[in-house]
Amino acid sequence: MSTAAPLLSVQRVTYRYPGALGDALRDVSLEIRAGEFHAVLGPNGSGKTTLIRVALGLTTPATGEGTAEIAGRAAAAWSRRDLARIVGVVAQREDNLFPQQVRETVLLGRYPHLSLWGAERPVDREAVTRALERCDALRLADRWIWTLSGGEYQRVRLARALAQEPSLLVLDEPTASLDVRHEMELFELARGLVDAGGLAVLMITHHVNLAARFADRVLLLADGQTAAQGTPRTVLTRETVERVFAWPVAIEPFDGHPQMIPLRQPKEPA
Amino acid sequence: MRRWLGLAALVALALVSAVVLGPAHVALGDLTSSEIVRSLRVPRALLALLVGGSLGVAGASLQALVRNPLADPFLLGLSGGAGLGAVLAIALHVAGPWALPLAAFVGALGAMALVYRLGLVGGAQLDPRVLLLAGVAVGAFTGAITTAIVSLAEAADLRNAFLWLWGGLSGASWDTVLVIAVYIPVPLVVLYAAARPLDLLALGEEPATHLGADVEPLKRRVYIAASMLTAAAVAVSGVIGFVGLIVPHITRLVWGHHHRALLPAAFLGGGALLLFADTVARVSVAPRELPVGIVTALVGVPLFAVLLRRWMGGGPRG
Amino acid sequence: MRRLFFALLLAVACRPTADRPSVPATAHRIVSLAPSSTELLFAIGAGEQVVGRTTWCRYPAAALRVPAVGDGLNPNVEAIAARQPDLVVLYRSQMNETAAQQLARLGIPTVTLAQDRLEDIAQAARELGRLTGHQPAGDSIGAAIETLLRAPTPATIARVTFVVWDNPPMVIGGGSYLDQLATLAGASNVFHDIAGASATVSIETIVARNPDVILVLSDSTAPPAYSARREWRAIRAVREGRFIMLPGDLFGRPSPSAPAAVAALRHALEVRK
Numbered sequence: 001m002s003t004a005a006p007l008l009s010v011q012r013v014t015y016r017y018p019g020a021l022g023d024a025l026r027d028v029s030l031e032i033r034a035g036e037f038h039a040v041l042g043p044n045g046s047g048k049t050t051l052i053r054v055a056l057g058l059t060t061p062a063t064g065e066g067t068a069e070i071a072g073r074a075a076a077a078w079s080r081r082d083l084a085r086i087v088g089v090v091a092q093r094e095d096n097l098f099p100q101q102v103r104e105t106v107l108l109g110r111y112p113h114l115s116l117w118g119a120e121r122p123v124d125r126e127a128v129t130r131a132l133e134r135c136d137a138l139r140l141a142d143r144w145i146w147t148l149s150g151g152e153y154q155r156v157r158l159a160r161a162l163a164q165e166p167s168l169l170v171l172d173e174p175t176a177s178l179d180v181r182h183e184m185e186l187f188e189l190a191r192g193l194v195d196a197g198g199l200a201v202l203m204i205t206h207h208v209n210l211a212a213r214f215a216d217r218v219l220l221l222a223d224g225q226t227a228a229q230g231t232p233r234t235v236l237t238r239e240t241v242e243r244v245f246a247w248p249v250a251i252e253p254f255d256g257h258p259q260m261i262p263l264r265q266p267k268e269p270a
Numbered sequence: 271m272r273r274w275l276g277l278a279a280l281v282a283l284a285l286v287s288a289v290v291l292g293p294a295h296v297a298l299g300d301l302t303s304s305e306i307v308r309s310l311r312v313p314r315a316l317l318a319l320l321v322g323g324s325l326g327v328a329g330a331s332l333q334a335l336v337r338n339p340l341a342d343p344f345l346l347g348l349s350g351g352a353g354l355g356a357v358l359a360i361a362l363h364v365a366g367p368w369a370l371p372l373a374a375f376v377g378a379l380g381a382m383a384l385v386y387r388l389g390l391v392g393g394a395q396l397d398p399r400v401l402l403l404a405g406v407a408v409g410a411f412t413g414a415i416t417t418a419i420v421s422l423a424e425a426a427d428l429r430n431a432f433l434w435l436w437g438g439l440s441g442a443s444w445d446t447v448l449v450i451a452v453y454i455p456v457p458l459v460v461l462y463a464a465a466r467p468l469d470l471l472a473l474g475e476e477p478a479t480h481l482g483a484d485v486e487p488l489k490r491r492v493y494i495a496a497s498m499l500t501a502a503a504v505a506v507s508g509v510i511g512f513v514g515l516i517v518p519h520i521t522r523l524v525w526g527h528h529h530r531a532l533l534p535a536a537f538l539g540g541g542a543l544l545l546f547a548d549t550v551a552r553v554s555v556a557p558r559e560l561p562v563g564i565v566t567a568l569v570g571v572p573l574f575a576v577l578l579r580r581w582m583g584g585g586p587r588g
Numbered sequence: 589m590r591r592l593f594f595a596l597l598l599a600v601a602c603r604p605t606a607d608r609p610s611v612p613a614t615a616h617r618i619v620s621l622a623p624s625s626t627e628l629l630f631a632i633g634a635g636e637q638v639v640g641r642t643t644w645c646r647y648p649a650a651a652l653r654v655p656a657v658g659d660g661l662n663p664n665v666e667a668i669a670a671r672q673p674d675l676v677v678l679y680r681s682q683m684n685e686t687a688a689q690q691l692a693r694l695g696i697p698t699v700t701l702a703q704d705r706l707e708d709i710a711q712a713a714r715e716l717g718r719l720t721g722h723q724p725a726g727d728s729i730g731a732a733i734e735t736l737l738r739a740p741t742p743a744t745i746a747r748v749t750f751v752v753w754d755n756p757p758m759v760i761g762g763g764s765y766l767d768q769l770a771t772l773a774g775a776s777n778v779f780h781d782i783a784g785a786s787a788t789v790s791i792e793t794i795v796a797r798n799p800d801v802i803l804v805l806s807d808s809t810a811p812p813a814y815s816a817r818r819e820w821r822a823i824r825a826v827r828e829g830r831f832i833m834l835p836g837d838l839f840g841r842p843s844p845s846a847p848a849a850v851a852a853l854r855h856a857l858e859v860r861k
Contacts, residue, residue: 084482095474098527112482294796309822443819
């Protein structure tokens with residue numbers, strides 16, 4: 001890959017939530033550069049979302065417990081506005097209190113580029129249109145949010161993040177409630193942004209198999225620690241996966257990538 | 271663009287009718303020379319515009335802050351604090367024509383600080399839901415103390431203090447208008463600067479942060495600025511309900527949730543509503559006068575219902 | 589089940605009200621729950637027979653020695669009963685109806701008297717005189733007030749308004765005893781057209797009606813606080829400082845001193861001219 005400074009660099013981070021009994025993250029490292037598609041996998045509660053929050057400076061580990069940097073600068077040192085010009089995030093959940101049209105909600109992504117008092121400029125509207133195009137959502141532009149299907153809405157949220165014109169896109173379980181078609185479309189979309197646009201993508205997902213087929217590198221977390229890290233082939237071995245997910249699996253290759261097939265474990269007759 | 275012209279025309283109409291109409295008959299030709307018009311009606315109309323506008327903007331901002339469309343500026347305990355301050359000023363016989371407004375203002379700020387402190391959870395984070403609960407609690411608490419003081423009091427004066435609290439613009443004069451006009455620009459500017467981040471806040475605090483908003487300072491600024499506007503409004507005109515609650519909803523039906531347009535629209539809309547309500551309050555049962563808070567409810571609620579039905583057809587729900 | 593519920597409801601609601609205990613021929617332990625009736629009792633010479641008053645009953649000075657049983661708004665039935673009265677005098681109002689019933693259930697006789705206008709005081713004087721064995725005194729006071737009321741209305745020597753509160757501005761209307769006193773003194777209340785005892789008005793209405801003098805219920809001689817406020821100075825009488833202070837002992841409630849009050853007001857108005 002490229003030899004430029006990493007966009008996101010988490011080095012040996014240990015983090016414990018205030019008042020928690022154990023570490024949410026222990027000695028975890030991650031480096032992402034432009035043009036790379038990273039996936040973070042792991043069971044529930046393994047620290048995936050915490051990793052994102054630390055990496056983006058939303059919480060800070062105690063001194064001596066590792067560093068988190070964005071584009072060479074400490075994550076916590078970035079102003080939120082400047083950071084939003086580099087990193088676009090599609091969080092797991094967002095509220096939808098007030099009805100809006102698609103164009104309006106994507107326009108919110110231009111906030112980091114707008115001056116305090118200035119109005120939205122033509123360049124902002126163009127960025128919105130381009131973002132919608134890249135997400136194949138331009139035909140939805142004038143629809144009201146609540147009329148969209150789950151898959152369409154996720155594409156709109158992705159467009160909003162792209163409207164920020166970021167170098168790094170962070171997606172936290174973006175396909176959680178999507179059907180096969182929309183899920184595949186989203187993964188293809190993300191892959192396309194990396195290949196064509198030179199973006200970096202960091203995706204947290206439960207879909208191990210799709211991550212294996214689309215991601216360049218995979219980080220597998222278990223109990224806040226790195227269980228395995230590297231290319232999908234090196235990470236997704238039977239021993240590792242069975243240990244992390246506590247379930248027997250078979251690993252079969254498909255299209256050059258390892259695919260995980262959970263085995264049945266019928267209960268012993270009493 | 272048409273919407274803004276329509277709103278401006280509404281405000282102009284409201285101002286003109288507030289100056290031309292009144293319980294005392296003033297001929298059209300005498301308007302500019304009449305003492306009643308110059309010393310009473312014009313300052314009162316301007317005060318209605320400024321107070322109504324302040325309540326409209328405060329209401330819209332607070333509804334965005336607590337992410338609850340039922341929020342009203344007076345839900346955060348400020349009216350209770352103001353009432354308690356006023357009653358104490360009367361009970362302690364504090365002298366001076368500005369004693370009552372000043373005491374009410376200080377009382378409102380005290381309540382604001384208390385609610386703010388209660389709303390802080392886990393260090394420096396302001397939780398909007400706790401803020402609402404704290405506001406209701408502080409309002410009830412100060413209300414109880416005020417009622418206790420008043421019921422135990424000997425003087426009829428203190429019982430009349432409740433009448434003041436019901437809200438009215440009879441204290442309007444050029445002095446009052448000047449004080450308010452000098453005071454409100456700062457909180458208004460602070461809130462307008464927060465308009466875009468408030469749009470982001472509607473998505474949730476974490477999504478807003480990811481989009482570049484500094485959420486904790488934003489919540490603090492909006493809460494304090496909106497409270498300061500409300501405190502000033504209560505100090506000069508008592509508790510005028512419904513304006514802060516309904517005007518943002520009415521303007522949202524037309525301007526949507528884009529706060530850079532919504533806040534100025536809420537200012538003009540609130541001003542117009544209070545102007546019309548005050549004119550009705552002064553004229554409808556002349557020579558008597560209705561408490562303006564009753565009129566804002568009687569006028570505002572049906573207006574809202576009508577607009578809601580018209581726009582529900584092709585428009586958004588909620 | 590529902591029928592049983594409604595039957596119970598009906599039975600409770602239609603419970604017969606207690607028969608009112610009859611009023612004694614001469615009452616010796618009277619609790620008076622209104623400032624006017626308290627003052628009247630002392631005026632007719634029945635002061636020794638008053639064993640309870642409200643905290644608002646402050647005239648005459650001798651009344652202050654009588655134990656108070658609560659404020660005038662919501663009678664404290666227990667405190668009243670503790671005085672062991674054989675008669676309770678109530679001001680006629682909705683809230684006091686309930687109190688009367690509660691006292692009746694305790695076996696305490698009550699009498700409810702209207703005490704809003706001067707003619708009510710005349711009638712009350714006669715009634716209280718009868719109830720306390722001071723009939724001549726009661727009749728005498730009643731007659732004095734009735735004579736006052738029957739006298740031909742003097743010519744108007746000033747147009748006045750009573751301002752009782754400033755925020756919101758409240759004035760006295762035609763239904764109040766103060767309006768009656770003013771008329772008898774030769775003053776014309778510019779808000780006589782308001783039917784009730786008091787009302788909220790706009791300052792501009794006061795400006796438009798342009799009273800000559802503003803009457804203020806106050807025991808001090810200082811002009812009221814609002815006279816310094818800019819919006820009040822639109823009223824000519826405020827600008828020119830034309831206030832007359834009406835002391836509480838004569839003007840605070842409809843009183844047997846009505847003739848003296850009228851004379852005092854007339855004198856003040858004539859001096860003003």
